[in-house]
Amino acid sequence: MATYYVDSNHTGVANSGAGDGSLSDPFVGINDVATYATLAAADVVSIAENSVFYLDDGSEFNLDTNITSGVHCLYKCTVEGGDWLKKPVIYAAKRYDNNASYNWVSSGINNEWYLTSPTGTNPSVVEPKSGTVDGYYRGSSCNDNNSAKEQRATDTASGNDQVIESMSALCWGYGAGAVTSLGYNTIWFKPEDGKTPNDYEILLSNNDRVLNSNRAGYDFQDLIFSHGNSENVRGRQNDTRIFIRCGLVNADFTCIDTGSTQSAMINKFYSCLFSQSHRVSAMNHAIGGVDLYNCVAHNIHITVLNSGSLTNTINFKNNIVIDGESGITDINSNTTFNEANNIFYQRHNAANDASKILRYVTDSSDWATSSATTIPKSLSTSTVLSQQALRNPSIVKSYIHDWKKCDFRLLENSPAIGAGLAISDVPTDGYGELFSITNPNIGMYAGNGLVKYGEQSDNCVIISTNEQKDSVSIKLDAGQNINVKTFPELRADESVSGSIGGGSIGTVVGGGESQGFVKNTKNYTVTLILTKSATNDLVRVEVD
Numbered sequence: 001m002a003t004y005y006v007d008s009n010h011t012g013v014a015n016s017g018a019g020d021g022s023l024s025d026p027f028v029g030i031n032d033v034a035t036y037a038t039l040a041a042a043d044v045v046s047i048a049e050n051s052v053f054y055l056d057d058g059s060e061f062n063l064d065t066n067i068t069s070g071v072h073c074l075y076k077c078t079v080e081g082g083d084w085l086k087k088p089v090i091y092a093a094k095r096y097d098n099n100a101s102y103n104w105v106s107s108g109i110n111n112e113w114y115l116t117s118p119t120g121t122n123p124s125v126v127e128p129k130s131g132t133v134d135g136y137y138r139g140s141s142c143n144d145n146n147s148a149k150e151q152r153a154t155d156t157a158s159g160n161d162q163v164i165e166s167m168s169a170l171c172w173g174y175g176a177g178a179v180t181s182l183g184y185n186t187i188w189f190k191p192e193d194g195k196t197p198n199d200y201e202i203l204l205s206n207n208d209r210v211l212n213s214n215r216a217g218y219d220f221q222d223l224i225f226s227h228g229n230s231e232n233v234r235g236r237q238n239d240t241r242i243f244i245r246c247g248l249v250n251a252d253f254t255c256i257d258t259g260s261t262q263s264a265m266i267n268k269f270y271s272c273l274f275s276q277s278h279r280v281s282a283m284n285h286a287i288g289g290v291d292l293y294n295c296v297a298h299n300i301h302i303t304v305l306n307s308g309s310l311t312n313t314i315n316f317k318n319n320i321v322i323d324g325e326s327g328i329t330d331i332n333s334n335t336t337f338n339e340a341n342n343i344f345y346q347r348h349n350a351a352n353d354a355s356k357i358l359r360y361v362t363d364s365s366d367w368a369t370s371s372a373t374t375i376p377k378s379l380s381t382s383t384v385l386s387q388q389a390l391r392n393p394s395i396v397k398s399y400i401h402d403w404k405k406c407d408f409r410l411l412e413n414s415p416a417i418g419a420g421l422a423i424s425d426v427p428t429d430g431y432g433e434l435f436s437i438t439n440p441n442i443g444m445y446a447g448n449g450l451v452k453y454g455e456q457s458d459n460c461v462i463i464s465t466n467e468q469k470d471s472v473s474i475k476l477d478a479g480q481n482i483n484v485k486t487f488p489e490l491r492a493d494e495s496v497s498g499s500i501g502g503g504s505i506g507t508v509v510g511g512g513e514s515q516g517f518v519k520n521t522k523n524y525t526v527t528l529i530l531t532k533s534a535t536n537d538l539v540r541v542e543v544d
Contacts, residue, residue, distance in 0.1 A: 001042040001043060001044070002037075002040070002043045002044075003043070003044045003045075003046055004021040004026075004027065004033055004037050004039075004043065004044070004045050004046070005019075005021060005022060005023050005026035005027070005045075005046050005047075005048070005078075006019075006021075006026050006027045006028070006029075006030065006032070006033065006045060006046070006047045006048065006051065006088075007019075007026040007027075007028065007047070007048035007051055008028055008029070008030075008048075008051040008052055008053055008088075009048070009050065009051065010025075010026050010028055010048075011028075012025050012026065012027065012028050013025060015027075015032065015035075015036050018032040018035070018036060019032065020036070021033070021036065021037055026048070029053065030047075030053040030061055030090055031059075031061065031062050033045050034062040034063065034064035034065075035064075038064075038065060039064070039065045039067065039073045040065070040067065040070075040073070041067050041069065041070025041071050041072070041073065041217065042070060042071040042072075042073070043073045043074075044073070044074050044076065045073070045074070045075045045076070046076060046077075046078045047075065047076065047077055047078060047088040047223070048077075048078050048088070049077060049078060049079050049082060049083075049086040049087070049088070050086050050088075051088040051089070052088070052089050052091070053088070053089070053090045053091065054091050054093060054094055054095055055090070055091065055092050055093070055207055055210065056094070057094065057126050057206060057207065058126075058206075058207060059207070060092070060207070060208075060209060060210065060211065060212050061090055061210050061211045061212075061213075061225075062213070063211075063213040063215040063218055064215070065215065065217075066215045066216055066217065067215070067216060067217025067218070068216055068217065069217075070217075072217050072218055072219045072242075073217055073218050073219070074218075074219050074220075074221060075218065075219070075220050075221070075223060076220070076221035076222055076223070077221065077222035077223060079222070080221065080222060080432050081222065081245060081428065081430070081431045081432020081433070082222065082431075082432075084224075084247065084273075084430070085404060087222050087223060087224050087247065088222075088223050088224065089223075089224040089226055090210050090211075090223065090224065090225055090226065091203060091205070091210075091226050091227045092205050092207035092208075092209060092210045092226070092227045092228045092229070092232070093131065093203045093204060093205035093207065093226070093227035094203070094204060094205070095201070095202065095203055096115060096187060096197070096202045096203075096204055097197055097198050097199075097200055097201055097202040098198050100118070101117075101118070101123075102115050102116065102117065102118065102123055102125075103115070103116045103117065103118050103119075103120065104116075104189070104196060104197045104198065105120065107165070107177060107180050107188075109165045109177075109179055109180065110165055110166055110167065110190065111190055111191065111193065112164065112165060112167060112188055112189070112190045113188065113189050113190070113191070113196065113197050114177065114180070114182065114186050114187065114188045114189075115186045115187040115188075115189075116186065122182075122183075122184040122186070123186055123187075125186060125187055126206045127174050127185065127206060128152070128172075128174060128187065128204035128205055128206050129205060129206055129229045129252055130152070130204070130205050130227065130229055130250070130252040131152070131172060131202065131203055131204035131205055131227070132201075132202075132203050132227070132250060132402075133170050133172060133189075133200055133201070133202055134170075134200050134201050134402075135201070135401075135402035135403075135404050135405070136170065136401045136402055137250050137276045137401055137402070138152055138171070138172065152171075152172055152173050152174065153167045153171055153172065153173025153174075153175070153188065154173055154174065154175055155175035155176060155177065155178050156178070161173075163178075164177050164178070164188050165177055165178060165179050165180065167188070167190040168190065169190055169191065169192045169193075170190065170191070170192065170200075171189075171190055172187060172188060172189045172190075172202065172204065173187070173188045173189075174186070174187055174188070175188065187204065189202060203227060205227040205228070205229055205252075206229070207227070207228065207229060208228065208229050208230040208231075209228040209229070209230050209231050209232060209233070209234055209257075210225040210226070210227070210228045210232045210233065211225060211232070211233045211234065212233075212234045213234075213236070213237065214236035214237050214238075215237060216237045216238055216239040217237075217239065218237075218241060219241060219242040219243070219244070220241075220242070220243045220244070220246055221243075221244040221245060221246065222244070222245045222246065223246050223247075224246065224247040224248075224249065225246065225247065225248050225249070225255075226247070226248075226249050226250045226251075227250050227251070228251045228252070228253075229251070229252040229253065230252075230253050230254070230257065231251055231253060231254045231255065231256060231257035232248045232249070232251040232254075232255050232256070232277075233248060233255065233256050233257070233267075234256075234257045234258075235256065235257070235258040235265065235267045236258075236265070237265060238265060239265070239266075240265075240266045240267075240268060241266070241267050241268070242268045242269075242270070243267070243268065243269045243270070243272055244270045244271060244272070244428075245270075245271050245272065245428075245430055245432070246269070246272045246273075247272065247273040247274075247275070247403070248272065248273070248274050248275075248277075248280075249273065249274070249275040249276055249277070249403050250275070250276050250277070250403075251276075251277040251278075252277070252278070253277070253278050253279065254277060254278060254279035254280070254305075255274045255277050255279065255280050255300075256269075256279075256280065256290065258288060258289075258290055265288035265289075266288055266289045266290070266291065267288075267289075267290050267291070268290075268291040268293075268425070269290070269291065269292050269293070269295055270291075270293050270294060270295075270425065270426045271293075271294050271295065271426060271428065271429050271430045271444045272292075272295045272296075272444075273295065273296050273298065273403065273408070273430075273444065274295060274296070274297045274298065274300060275296075275297075275298040275299055275300070275403035275406075276298070276299050276300075276401065276402075276403065277299075277300055277301070278300070278301040278302065279300065279301065279302055279303070279304070279305050280292065280295075280297050280300050280303045280304060288312055289312050289313035289314060289315070290312075290313075290314050290315070291314075291315040291425075292304075292314070292315065292316050292317075292319055293315070293317050293318055293319070293423050293425065293426045294317075294318040294319065294420065294423070294426050294429070294435070294440070294441075294442070294443060294444060295318075295319045295320075295443075295444065296319065296320045296322070296408050296443055296444050297319060297320070297321045297322070297324070298322055298323055298398065298403060298406060298408070299323050299324065299400050299401070299403075300321070300324050301324070302324075302328070302329070303316075303321055303324065303328050303329065304316060304328065304329045304337070305329075306334070306335045311334050311335075311336070312334065312335060312336070313335070313336040313337075313338065314335060314336070314337050314338070315338045315339075316337065316338065316339040316340075316342065317338070317339065317340045317341055317342065317420075317421055317423065318340075318341050318342065318420040318421055318423065318426075318440065318441075318442050318443070319342045319343075319442070319443070320342070320343050320345075320393045320395070320408070320416060320442060320443040320444075321342065321343070321344045321345065322343075322345045322393060322395070322398060323345070323398050323400050323488075328344055340421055341419060341420050341421045341442060342442065343391055343393045343415065343416055343419075343442050343443075345391065345392055345393055391415045392415075392536075392537055392538070393410070393414055393415065393416050393442070393443065394410060394411040394413055394414035394415070394416070394538060395407065395408050395409065395410060395411065395414070395443075396408070396409050396410075396411060396464075396487075397487035397488055397540070398487075398488040398489075399487065399488060399489060399514060400488075400489050400514075407487075408430070408443060408444055408445065409445050410441060410443060410445060411464065411538065414441075416441050416442035416443050417441050417447075418436065418439040418440070418441060419439075419441070419442050420435075420439070420440040420441055420442045420443075421440070422436075422437055422438055422439070422440060423440070426440075428446075429441075429444055429445045429446040430444035430445050431445065431446075433445075433446045433447075434446060459542045459543055459544050460540055460541070460542050461474060461530060461541050461542065461543055462530065462532050462539075462540055462541035463540055464487075464538040464539065464540040465532075465535075465538060465539070465540075466534065466535045466536065466537060466538055466539065467534060468531065468532065468533055468534045469531070469532050470529055470530070470531050470532075471528075471529055471530040471531070471532075471541060473527050473528070473529060474527065474528040474529070474530070474543060475525055475526075475527055475528075476500075476518070476520035476525065476526050476527075476528055477520065477525050478520060478522060478523045478524055478525060479519075479520060479521075479523075480519070480520050481517060481518070481519040481520075482517070482518050482519075482528075482543045482544065483515060483516075483517055483543065483544050484496060484498075484508050484509055484515060484516045484517065484518060484530065484541065484542075484543050485509075485514060485515045485541070485542045485543070485544070486509050486513075486514050486515070486532075486539055486540070486541055486542075487514070487539065487540050487542070488514070488537060488539065489512070489513065489514035490509060490510070490511055490512065490513055490514065490535065490539065491511060491512070491535070491536055491537075492511040492512055493511055494511055494532075494533050494534075494535045494536070494539070495507050495508075495509060495510055495511060495532075495533050496508050496509040496516070496530055496531065496532050496533070496541055497530070497531050497533075498518055498528055498529065498530050498531070499528070499529050499531070500520075500526050500527065500528055500529075501526060501527065505518070508530065509541075530543075
């Protein structure tokens, strides 16, 4: 058994600056392991916290050695069960802000900028398919159920796509510009007034996937896979592959694409996060299976899809499905779908469009159009009668477009507490703490993750509640500007309004929004009171 170390922030001296994989001189690239080491059974690849890896155009995370017997090789974060925001991240994307290989040039139109080479010529960038701006996801294949903000811009109007040279702030696109007419296609971006593209983190991807391997003998722990376009992880190996406390996020089509002609192919996910994708598990199109236990599926279009022609099994237990876009399942008769003790909550647009309710589709039924008896088991019963009766899992906060702003720990009144099935394969939660062996929680977190209503950040002015509530008094100095944020994002009929000196200043945060601004235009100090309307969810309000 050998241990190889990787730290993207280390300056190595061996192997052309890549390091030698020792603790004192770790590898610096995620693929340096496959390049400079030969992995064997029971080996460990230990990756430092805060490591970030950007895969070049068309490249993927490689598993070079086929380990056909013995204990699996484990890729893991050096700190087990640590802070999710410090976990190593493998991006199938390139960073275009503050990148010395490129230059941003103002077009002079609508405050939009385009990317060039350092000398101002064609940068020869491959067309990105999806990306994030400061974590906010914008993909190219989003359908009409998604907002226009999730589209990339092009030179001509197409569906919900915005148009280059008339984009809204923080939108990006790919083209030549109809007016600017560069003569070549490149990346465009519109910053907010007074800023440039280099004031943001701009991650754009044209890669199909992060991990694509049929190599056997590998497991993964405490890692983040992000920005795959076809999928983040493709599994074709002839054995079981286990992911523990991993995040599979910002995948334009699916987090997992599995399938094999070998019945031994099973991908297992324990205490994992899936966020901002069209699918969690898609096209499980051959013999094999997927286990999803104690996971969170956040802002997923359809959680489980199977359109395969061969038999397979999906085990789906103790999961929270929240803020989705369409539904839970779309499976056919070749699928054995074992589900129990999950919590399914409303689509994030359910409150303002009664026709867009959470769907549950099989060969013979569609939850959205048939009787209550076809509704899947929420918690341990099947008694849910309507979309509005779905149980709120009562997590700390959910932000629809950026998983890093979410907190999936449970509030003290959550129906997910103690409502799960005991699953021996999943002893620990998202922090590495032990689940109850008899009555575990549903979701990613055990009892240590519970949060009391009053346990809020220092800048909280209205603690989590669904009742109408006034804030504490907020003093604004002359000319002071504050940002007002809600957690989670408000639904269509909800709002936060404000008053100064007893006089209304109107809506500060409107329906479907999560932030707004208040500025004191007076030359003296004033007192602001914020009022949150009654809300469907537990909502808190913060200022900074």
